Amino acid sequence: MGKRYVSVWFCHLLADWQAIRHPELQDIPFVLVMADHGRIIVTAVSQQAQKQGVEAGMRAADAKAICPGLQVINEKPGRALKLLQALGEWFIRYTPTVAVDEFSSEGLIMEVSGCPHLWGGEREYLQDIKTHLKAKGYTVRLAIADTIGAAWAVSRFGKVTPLISPGTHTEALLSLPPEALRIEKSTVAKLQKLGFYQIKSFIGMPRSVLRRRFGESFLTRLAQALGTQNEAMCPITVPLDFQERLPCLEPIKTRKGIEMGINKLLECLCLSLEKDGKGLRTGVLTCYRVDGKIIKVDIGTNAPTHSVSHLFKLFELKIDQIRPALGIELFILAATKVEDLVAPQEVLWDGNPGLNDRSVIRLLDKVAGKVGAHVIHRYLPDTRYWPERSVKDAGSISEKASTPWRTDKPRPTELLRHPEPIEVMALIPDHPPKFFVYKAVRHQVVKADGPERIEREWWLDVGEHRDYYQVEDQYGQRYWLFRSGHYFNEQPQWYIHGFFA
Amino acid sequence: MQYKTMEGKKELIEKLQKDILLWQGYKPQESCTAERIGLGIMETAFPNGVFPTRGIHEFITAIPEHSAASDGFISALLAILMKNGAGCVWISTSRKLFPASLRTFNVDPERIIFMDVSKEQDVLWIMEEALKCDGFCAVVAEITSLNLTESRRLQLAVEKNGVTGFILRKDLRKAVSNIATARWRISPLPSYNEDEMPGIGFPRWNIELLKVRNGNPGSWELEWAGDRFVVIDQEIKKDSSYYAEQRQIG
Incomplete structure (x- = not known):
């Protein structure tokens, strides 16, 4: 299966963040500014300000002139990256591999191979991300494609669909402008000067020609977008506290x-x-x-x-x-x-010795480490009659029994994991057998108690009920026998299920 | 005067006997702290008349009926040992003990930790480690054989911490040479109902104490009367066998 990548572009990352932190800014146009070579330059623009024609890269004074009532906020350097890092950790719920988009510092790249079906498909997957981020207050554009480059390009410049189905990313790229290839501004200017306004106008050119004019890095970006060259991601890991x-x-x-x-x-x-x-x-x-x-x-x-x-x-x-x-x-x-x-x-x-003692916990750890945790069992009563299911495994060492252990019915000291068939001679219906043969030994039944009928849990499995008898043989050995089903079945099968002390 | 010297001699002999036990390496349990295990007359068989909790008790169980009886007897002993709230470990490779039945012997099944391992070596390893834990009062292990070295290791662990070790040994053919404190064989006996009532009475066992260090081996008939042990008198026993022959089912 080919890999799939999602590119998330936060259109107004810093502005959205400011608006989330200061709700009063929600309806006012504002910009974030930073000093650059002695000038105050706009670095991020809110949606309202953008509508009035303010753009990133303008001088703050110009922006104020265009848009009256513009709020100007100072930006701290490096905030965008920190923010993306934090958002990337949040994104780990969608995929284990998330990386900050290093080219623009305005988005995230996610490798989502094998993830979208958990959300019901790629469309639902993208929709889910979008609605969650919208609820948080971020405006995003998303795209999914076979390569990081293609996803990046479509998320920023795509006009048709954000879903680029496997194998069609080359066609999707053709009509996009050359900026979509993540290349430097000077190269973009050079391409535009030459009249290359769309990728399709130069994609067919010989590589040697392109290399001579635009340099090796341009070719690398092109190859990465087309998928002929691998692109490494540097995934975000959630730091462990300890x-x-x-x-x-x-x-x-x-x-x-x-x-x-x-x-x-x-x-x-x-x-x-x-x-x-x-x-x-x-x-x-x-x-x-x-x-x-x-x-x-x-x-x-x-x-x-x-x-x-x-x-x-x-x-x-x-x-x-x-x-x-x-x-x-x-x-x-x-x-x-x-x-x-x-x-x-x-x-x-x-x-107070007891199971809460630290030495006990240590023993259990040691056993779990050496032999395996599956060997350790502790049993609690379960409110069920079927003997095999009348006890349940306790979840933890401190779990308490919710019901008391029952003592009103006789239960054998040793219970066979699976009842074993025996041969019996029973004279009267619904009476214990006269004798039984178990493992080629004949036991004469001298005393008996019963029957105790235990109905099968029909909502779980099918089969006959059991009529249990507690019997004692001529040597005083005590057994737990049962007849499967009613006596009027022609040949009811008898089983031995346990030994009493 | 004569009477007094007799008493003096008796005391002297008792003291000498205790000294001999000490020289033989047996550490006496202080009788004021050591609790009675509830075995009645049987306790005279043990050194100083106290059930040796600091020891390995070995039970020989060749057939499942014997092992069920041994399970019952051990459970009844556990009920007394676990009175102070301590836990217990039951280690086995093929466990058949049914936890729900332990309540009959006054044991809280949730205070027993079962370890169902697949290898014999693991049973012995876990037993040795568990014997070093203060949170337990007893460790029960089901194994097929126990050799001298293994038993000595277990005995050392037992003497250090005072956790009682019970071993259910299935193999009879192997030469028996270990240093268990006591070796038992428990076999079931016909139960006895008063007044010829139908049905099955309290569990009754033939207890054979085959070996006990510094004590007197013997054989008793014992009944678990719901909440305590009752050592059966020979007289009643005769009656019970008489009834057993007479009784018919139905």
Whole structure:
């Protein structure tokens, strides 16, 4: 599948932002200005001001003359980039790869391959972005295409449709002006001087001719827009609050070295966690190797913690997975999931053993780290009669039972995972069997209790109900048997389902 | 006068016996803090008459019926051990214990953490780690065999923290050479109903204490009477076997 890119152009990025911050500016024309070589130059224009003919690049005095009542606000340099960075982080909800458009600093580039179908299609995807941003107060133009260059061009200069379907970006570019190729102003002027007002008028020319007249960078931009040359993106990453880096002067190759590295990182990380009253739930250690490979190991805990020794023990179990090869030059330890940590009252805790004890949590972490979290189970009663479903897995170590455990009906100490068929001899209908044969051993039934009918949960599965009997054989061994279905079926099948103590 | 010297001698002998236990490496539990486990007359079999909580108790379970009986007996012991709010770990490779049944033995099933692993080594590793936890009062492990080294490691962990270890050992054929504090075999016995009532009575077991360090092995018949253990008198036992023959179903 080919890649798809969306270009987002904030037409009045800074002006919109000012209007959001100062609602009183909403209906007044205003401009943002900055001093440049001793002159005051307009850098951003609000929608109202633009309607009256004010443009970016004008002198502030001229703008005031054209548009009476114009508000002039001083702009801080670098604000646009900061704003785009923040908006880019917000955009991560739409796609994991978002980058600031470095050419114009007025928009964002997103790689959306495989994302739009989650919103119901590309049209809905763009519509969703547009409405969300409109609600925030930003006016945007969007375009989706196969290359960054084409998406950029269509978002700014396109007049037909923002949806450039796969493979048709070249045609879409043909009628656009040369500025759409993200080239320098001087080159644009040169092209216009030569009468090239549309891309189609020079796209067919030999490359050597174009290179001689407009330079290599022009060709690169053209190739990027057409998709014949790759364009790299520098995606925005959401910074983690708790992350530590450890660059190594010499590549680390030994186990001892890795251990020391982890310890050092943990000390810093735990200190910052402790300051914020947080505890780690999941952590990732990323090792950057000299040969360019990246190794990741992760740990998880059952309860938030910021204890260096405990976390180190969890990482210690994973050190074997780290293969240093030629050496590791950078360690990054990040707490990907943190939770508020309630400071325990040490004295009270020590006297009361129980599942809340820290030693228990540590054991569970260790087991989850070494064997896997799937082996740990804790059961709570479920309000269901079907024996296999009468207990449910507890979600956490502190989850309480919502209903009490039932003791009114006999339940076997050992329950077979799957009932096993047995041969029986039952004389009277709806009575326990006289004897039964299980694993080639014949058991004479001496005493019995029952039946207890348990209806199948018909809304979940289909089948017969079960009539359970508690029986004791001649040696005093106690079993839980059941007959599947009614007796008047010709051959009701009997099963053994458990052993009583 | 004569009487007094007799008393003095008895005390002296008791003290000497305790000293011998100490020299043999057995650490006595202070009888004032050690709680009775509720086994009644059976407790005389243990050293100093106190159930050794700082020890590994091994249960031999060859057939599922025996393991169910052992599960029941252990659960009943757990109920007493867990009275102070402590938790318990149950480690197994093929667990059949049904948590919903534990309430019959007064155990809160939600205070037991089950670990269902696939390898025997993991069972032993988890058991050793769990024995070091203060939050637990007991650790139960189902394994097929336990050798000398493994049992010694477990015993060391038990002595350090005082968490009781229970082992359900399935394998009978392997040579038994481990240093478990006590070795038990629990087999079910026919239950007994008063007044010839139909149905099945309280669970009843034949408890064989095959080995106990510094104690006296023996065999008892025990009933779990809903909330406590009852050691069965031989007289009643005769009656019960009589009734068992007489009773018909229906």
